[in-house]
Amino acid sequence: MTTKELETVRIVREGDGIAWVSINRPEKRNAMSPQVHRDMSAAFDELELDAETKVVVIHGEGGVFSAGQDLKDSFRGLENDATERYLQEQKFWKWRWERLWNFPKVTIAMVDGWCVGGAFTHLIGCDFAITSEEAQYSLSEVNWGIIPGGMVSRAVVEAMGYRDGMYYCMTGERFHGRRAVELGLANFAVPAADLRPRTQEFAEMMMAKNQAVVNATKQVYRALRRGMDFDQSLDYMAAKFVQLKATDPQNGYRTGLSQFIDEKSYRPAHEPYPNPDQSQAGQSV
16 A cells, blocks of 8 residues: 655555545645645656556545635735736636546545535536445535535536436535436435445445546546537537557456457346456457
8 A cells, every 4th residue: 555645645555556636634624725726736657657546536635525715824915915816716627627538547435424515616527426325415506605615516417417416506405326326416425434435335246347547437427418409419429439459558448348249258138247367358259
């Protein structure tokens, strides 16, 4: 196991391809300060280039995902410095949305304790979210005089239905992990004691798949949600399919067909094809 400590972020690699990235301000319920945003940006720069990292799990130290933005450091501390406020706002949303949305590896939000306000952005920016049943969620901005900004509203529009999104943005009402699943914010909810083991299990399942195919699938799905019509969608998907066949280091298309049709060694509806040796990866059907 290797651990890297930034000022407000902790990265733990356990040698199995999973990087556990935590906001490390438990005394502040992992509220996000300008330093958190700098450290998380640095963490994702490093993990994107780390060949051993296949899955990134985002969570919070001390059993709290994040209480949102640190009001003192992020708002009061910058209200009289327009230039610094502008620069920090770019960092606020960049790693939590742009980096996560386009990150070339699987990302999972592991949510326990509180997920409040600005924390919704990186919750929804992740590919998957696993929550404890006991976790508490709140879009609290309306209660202290601002809108859900910093990409929070955009993230909520992406994940939640119209009536649900309006309701929780406009009331600030709290809800728990089971409700988060019903609202489309999380994939599944488990008891808090099972949260990390279930997240580990899910991450390992995703790592067993062809990572080039997983990443291409993510790119296609997210691109199609941006408003392509049917013809544009068809052209885009065809181009991505050709690109994937040309660049996939496992040659998954031919390998998978060969193992299913010729070798009859696996059933694609049930599990990924067995990870081939280099010699197998080049064979054709």
